[in-house]
Amino acid sequence: xxxxxxxxxxxxxxxxxxxxxxxxxxxxxxxxxxxxxxxxxxxxxxxxxxxxxxxxxxxxxxxxxxxxxxxxxxxxxxxxxxxxxxxxxxxxxxxxxxxxxxxxxxxxxxxxxxxxxxxxxxxxxxxxxxxxxxxxxxxxxxxxxxxxxxxxxxxxxxxxxxxxxxxxxxxxxxxxxxxxxxxxxxxxxxxxxxxxxxxxxxxxxxxxxxxxxxxxxxxxxxxxxxxxxxxxxxxxxxxxxxxxxxxxxxx
Amino acid sequence: xxxxxxxxxxxxxxxxxxxxxxxxxxxxxxxxxxxxxxxxxxxxxxxxxxxxxxxxxxxxxxxxxxxxxxxxxxxxxxxxxxxxxxxxxxxxxxxxxxxxxxxxxxxxxxxxxxxxxxxxxxxxxxxxxxxxxxxxxxxxxxxxxxxxxxxxxxxxxxxxxxxxxxxxxxxxxxxxxxxxxxxxxxxxxxxxxxxxxxxxxxxxxxxxx
Numbered sequence: 001x002x003x004x005x006x007x008x009x010x011x012x013x014x015x016x017x018x019x020x021x022x023x024x025x026x027x028x029x030x031x032x033x034x035x036x037x038x039x040x041x042x043x044x045x046x047x048x049x050x051x052x053x054x055x056x057x058x059x060x061x062x063x064x065x066x067x068x069x070x071x072x073x074x075x076x077x078x079x080x081x082x083x084x085x086x087x088x089x090x091x092x093x094x095x096x097x098x099x100x101x102x103x104x105x106x107x108x109x110x111x112x113x114x115x116x117x118x119x120x121x122x123x124x125x126x127x128x129x130x131x132x133x134x135x136x137x138x139x140x141x142x143x144x145x146x147x148x149x150x151x152x153x154x155x156x157x158x159x160x161x162x163x164x165x166x167x168x169x170x171x172x173x174x175x176x177x178x179x180x181x182x183x184x185x186x187x188x189x190x191x192x193x194x195x196x197x198x199x200x201x202x203x204x205x206x207x208x209x210x211x212x213x214x215x216x217x218x219x220x221x222x223x224x225x226x227x228x229x230x231x232x233x234x235x236x237x238x239x240x241x242x243x244x245x246x247x248x249x250x251x
Numbered sequence: 252x253x254x255x256x257x258x259x260x261x262x263x264x265x266x267x268x269x270x271x272x273x274x275x276x277x278x279x280x281x282x283x284x285x286x287x288x289x290x291x292x293x294x295x296x297x298x299x300x301x302x303x304x305x306x307x308x309x310x311x312x313x314x315x316x317x318x319x320x321x322x323x324x325x326x327x328x329x330x331x332x333x334x335x336x337x338x339x340x341x342x343x344x345x346x347x348x349x350x351x352x353x354x355x356x357x358x359x360x361x362x363x364x365x366x367x368x369x370x371x372x373x374x375x376x377x378x379x380x381x382x383x384x385x386x387x388x389x390x391x392x393x394x395x396x397x398x399x400x401x402x403x404x405x406x407x408x409x410x411x412x413x414x415x416x417x418x419x420x421x422x423x424x425x426x427x428x429x430x431x432x433x434x435x436x437x438x439x440x441x442x443x444x445x446x447x448x449x450x451x452x453x454x455x456x457x458x459x460x
Contacts, residue, residue, distance in 0.1 A: 002384045002423055003402070040447075045383055071285045076404055076445045096281040098445060121315040121345075123379055123406040166379055166406075195374055197381045220377065250383040250402045 003248045004214045005045035005221035006235055007199065008228040010035060012081070013053040015061040017229075033068045039228070040073040043235045045250060047073070048101065048169075048223060051081030058082065063095050070096020078126055086115050093120060101126040101169060104142045107149055107156075110163060117164025126199075127165040129156060131186070132173035138186055145173040153186065154193055161194045168194065169223065171201040179205025179227070184217030191218040199223050207233060207241045214247050270294045270458065271306035273333070273346075275323045283312050283343070286444035290455055298327050307338055308458055313345030317369075317409070318357025320345055334362050339460045340436050347431060347438030348409060356409050365431045365438060367414040376424045379408040384421050386429050386441065391418040393430065393437055395456050401449045403429070403441035410440065 011018045016030045036047055049069070051062050059082075066079055079092050080101030089100050106113055106127050116125050130145050131138045131153040138153035151159075157168055170190060172183030182200045190198050197220035200213045204224035213219045227233045239249045270287070272280055272294040280296055287294050294310065295302060303309060311333065313320055324330045333340065333350075342350045351361045354369040361369070372378045385400040405421070411428040413420065419430035421440070431438040437457065443450035 002380060002382050002405075005382050070282060071288065074286065074289065074445065074447050074451060076406075076442075093279055094281060096279075096285055098279065098282065118316070122408070123314065123381070167381060191377075195377055196379070197377050220382065 001248045003045070003250045004219070004242070005199075006043070006210070006238060006249070007046045007048055007221055007223040008039050008044050008235075009048040009050060009201070009223050009225045010229075011225065012049050012051045012062070012065065014058065015053075015065050018052065032065055033072050036069050036073050036077070039235070040075045043239055043250070044075065045221070046075060047077040049077060049079050049081075050101075051079065053081075059088075059091075063091055066092055066097050067095045080126070080128060084109075085112070086119060089116050089120065089124075093124065099124045099126050099167075101128045103128040103130065106160065107140065107142060107151065110159065113160055113163040113165055117166070122164045122166035122196075125165050126167045126169050127160040128169040128171065129153060129160075130171045130173055133183075133186070141173060145176075154189065157190055157194050161196050165196060167197045167199065169199040169201055172203060175203030176201070178203055181205065181209040182213040182217055182219070182222065184213055184219075187213060187217035187219050191220075197221065204233075207238050210238060211242055211245045211247060214242070215245075268305040268307040268338075270308045270310065271303045272296045272310045272312065273303060273329060274298045275320070275327055275329055279314050280312055282442075282444045283310060286451060286454060287458075290451055290458070292458055298329065300328070300332055303329075303332060304336070308460070309336060309338060309340045310457075311340060311342040311346040311350070313343065313349060315345060316357060317345065317348060317354040317359040317361075321349060321357075321359045321361065324349065324362075330362060334364055337435060339457065341457050342436070342438035343444070344407065344440060344442060347440055348407075348411065350431070350436060350438050351411055354409060364436045365411065365414065365416045365433055367411045367416060367428065367431070369409045369411050371409050372424050379406055380423045381406050383446075384423060384429075384441075386419045386421055388420045389418065391430070391432050391437070392460060393432070393439075393453055393456050394419065396452055397449055397456075403439075403443070403446040403450060405429070405441045407440060411438075 076098040078099040140151040200219035201223040421429035
């Protein structure tokens with residue numbers, strides 16, 4: 001049986017992890033490679049690296065990091081942040097990334113999804129969607145939720161699926177950072193209207209939240225950052241908890 | 252650069268021909284190379300006929316779309332070479348699918364090594380299947396040391412139905428072939444290079460065949 005995935009997300013700036021990293025037993029908790037190994041060993045099903053640096057040298061640093069991570073870990077990982085062309089994708093995949101995640105660039109140039117899917121296959125194209133619920137409507141936002149777009153979440157999800165996205169990473173801006181649980185109603189609706197896997201993001205605070213997003217939110221995977229980085233939730237304990245709730249997980 | 256300290260102590264049982272990884276422009280070869288490196292092996296990424304023919308083991312990777320990958324194979328003449336190989340050959344993911352008779356993806360004629368036609372999952376399930384699923388009914392030395400129902404990482408929209416070549420089964424919508432074998436030819440739908448320590452064990456088993 002296909003299992004539900006648990007995905008820690010690491011924010012990267014200039015080749016270092018930036019926030020919320022607090023592993024006492026690591027020599028260098030700012031080293032993304034050390035953290036990636038730690039997560040792979042403790043049962044993470046995949047990893048996501050989100051590059052948030054803004055300097056000129058960022059590309060070279062990121063590529064070097066991707067190579068080191070790919071050499072060190074034996075589970076799949078996705079790289080996102082600042083990918084705007086097929087050439088950007090090419091260099092990341094050639095250096096060992098398994099999937100890439102695009103967000104703003106897909107909204108600005110939807111054809112990018114088609115181009116990447118045609119060249120490398122849908123399986124490596126994750127479209128990240130940040131949306132905020134305003135007066136009942138889920139509106140897609142850019143730049144970390146600062147800039148609203150014309151797109152409704154569900155219309156945009158259908159659009160990216162048709163264009164060849166292999167997976168959707170949906171972050172609810174309303175839930176992100178609250179630790180009050182994922183946006184399960186919107187997630188369940190997403191799973192109804194598209195037929196590609198959905199990763200839930202934004203709002204993880206307790207183990208129950210993960211169980212709820214898999215059962216009520218029908219999510220295929222759940223992504224979180226701080227609850228894992230601060231060891232508020234340990235992945236082996238989380239998986240045991242989910243298993244006890246009859247949710248299929250890889251133990 | 253970090254040196255691979257395992258290379259000497261874990262000398263691969265490969266002869267002078269070494270390990271060839273077929274390079275035809277499709278596929279994430281780097282992930283396979285890194286996995287081999289972690290196991291202390293080196294691979295020669297090549298599209299050279301002589302190097303491939305002379306290799307002790309051959310890995311045939313592949314991700315992407317079937318018809319364009321097949322086209323690339325044909326352009327380099329590798330579609331003729333691969334079915335004639337005598338040493339152990341391991342197709343991974345799309346590589347395995349291309350070793351079958353035909354794929355519904357792009358209505359593509361394959362290499363015809365495995366007598367089975369690759370078809371698409373229905374909309375009853377999410378497509379692609381993406382994530383960790385179990386493999387069972389393991390029937391090959393490829394799975395030495397792997398217990399029934401071990402987890403492997405899979406990403407695919409098309410599948411090979413069960414056939415007499417099936418050496419491992421996975422359930423998604425239905426029971427299908429997650430690994431195939433005929434004579435010296437092996438194919439796995441899952442990604443051993445991304446399936447944790449048990450995936451690495453399968454790669455190691457192949458290299459030790």
